[in-house]
Amino acid sequence: MGMPDAEGHGPPEGLPDLPPEWGRVVVPDDASALAAEAAQVRRELRRAAPHAGVRWAHGLALPLLVLLVAVLTTLAGLVAVSWPRTIRSTDRPAPAPYAPPALTGRALPALDLVDVGQKPVPLRGLLPAMIILVDGCPCPDRVAEAVAASPDGVAVVTVAGGPTVAARPPTTGPAARALADPAGGLRSFVGPPAGPGTATALLVDRTGVVTRVLPELGPADAYRADLAALAA
Structure with a gap:
């Protein structure tokens, strides 16, 4: 079992040894004696809670951004596929009106x-x-x-x-x-x-x-x- 402390107190019977760096651990007979320590622990937990929430939000932001980009890319592809395309007319464009060369006043070639x-x-x-x-x-x-x-x-x-x-x-x-x-x-x-x-x-x-x-x-x-x- 555990080693006794300087006053000869050892760990209760049936409990494992405590880490030596904890020093002397005294368990009071009245739990109300620990009220001040409990209040201090609660204050420290409250102060740590917002920081934990920020860290959690930062850790979640990147996956959400990746998911958003993937969804937008998929939607853009669906719109491009389903958007009605302009039907190309198979009709040929009307030919330009015939414009004869300016032959009036010219000499007929010697043919x-x-x-x-x-x-x-x-x-x-x-x-x-x-x-x-x-x-x-x-x-x-x-x-x-x-x-x-x-x-x-x-x-x-x-x-x-x-x-x-x-x-x-x-x-x-x-x-x-x-x-x-x-x-x-x-x-x-x-x-x-x-x-x-x-x-x-x-x-x-x-x-x-x-x-x-x-x-x-x-x-x-x-x-x-x-x-x-x-x-x-």
């Missing part, structure tokens, strides 16, 4: 085209003329109308793209002079067609100057006066 027999034909040797590019549209009705409206001395010439003259149905009346443009020189000069199913026409005077451009050949009434001016 050699070919006829149905592949013989070269100088285009300037046919002036004055209404030259109709039929690579985008044969447009036989419009061509026939132009031939009928053309005065004497003004030729109507159709020019097909490629190396050969396009076949055309036989006609009993006057017909246009059919040529082909193997090198594409006239098409390069005029520019691209206004659109599919359209024919472009040039009115060129006897000096080789373009007097008018018709991006889409229409009824003869739209250019009848220009044909008459070519014959003057």
